[in-house]
Amino acid sequence: MDKPGAIPDGTGMTKVLMSWSGGKDSCVALDELLRSPDHEVVGLITTVTRDYDRISIHGVRRSLLAQQAEALGLPLHEVFIPAECSNEVYEAAMGEALAGHRDAGCATVAFGDLFLADIRAYRDTLMARNGMAALYPVWGRDTRAFVERFEDAGFRAAISCVDLDRLDASFAGRSIDRALLADLPPEVDPCGENGEFHSFVFDGPCFAHPVPVVLGETVTRGRFCFRDLLPAG
Template sequence: MIGIRGEGLPDKEVYFNPKSTRPIREIRGAGLFSGKDSLYAIYLAERYGVVVTDLISLIPTFDKPAGHIENLPILQKIARNMNKELTVISLQKGRDALVEALIRMGVEALVAGDVLVEDHVRWLQEICKLAGVALIEPLFNKDTLAVLMDMMHAGFKATIICVDTDFLGEEWLGFTLSKKTLNEFLSKKGNIDPLGENGEYHTIVIDCPLYKRPLSIKSWEKHRSGKISYITIESQPLHD
């Protein structure tokens, strides 16, 4: 069953048919969008019948580099590849910018890919309550290894674009996680969370069932800032 977080929103609650795990009626949603977890959550939500029309990428306020934002042109290309509208929001403006965006989009739900970080779920609950939308968390409280395995077996391929070198070496930059390479990663990753839930690594999805066509990486450039090492990617053009 998909995780639903819409407490206090009786007019915006999302009700699911227990026999099919699909909504009683079709609802339109927006999805937080960055790496593999968020995109897998969107994939699951769409399988459950949520129509995700809009994507939201958040620019964080912390000083260290964010691998996804350093690769924002790739995220924009991926959004076009899925025929979805991408909105980029800076959290320097606080949560109001996200609340206003959800209201402006006219969606009924926000889909997010949180797994273990309860504080982030509570933060999103507050935002969704202010915006009058439901929060859908398909991955919340699930086993992280099981999520990663299910994701890869669903056809996801995710390239590692950022590592915290306290936990994972620079040699993993550019490594693509897939059904074929999963065992290699799990056997060599050391004592880190399989999904990177503690910020050990971040990814960009280069292929999944949501894409019209795979993303082909042409080249990348490596960067280092303190203990954070990341790559900026250049991809081949996506032809219609």
């Protein structure tokens, strides 16, 4: 297997595939890459739970994911995995998907991780195994300041999922803004980086237009509470 690393295109820009959850961290990372003179974002890659037809972990409908990608003007590449997916099945599905991008000349995948070193190490290992390099555009950011800048830049997002072991169900569906920061328990990371909550971004400076959504029903599965987001109109 070729040694992983950045592959510049004819303009000297590095082609990058964005690991995409639809949430705020990956969206800010994407926005920075889109503004970078050194990178060309060639698409979004998202894992979708086949059984639920939704973004894995975040629980957002595929129809909204498609609208989000269209508003961002980027190709969407979906990787389908089963519910209760093992690491082996996930890694095999991701490896198959990444092979096509690597063969097409894109050998870098960007992630929106902020500070979890063990997750970063896992991603580095998985990417290297597939002949790819990992990029972390927002790594090391202060998470409270991150949310404040997110709001100030004009991004808009809603919490789609909360971990009930760490956060009350009433937070599902809340907007990502300073009001949320004021209400979060002190032990909860402002960005939910420890898995306390997940989000869906429906507007921002990198969107050609907003993705209209309305709040739907609340569903609890085990320790997770999901607030359904419905396409509006």
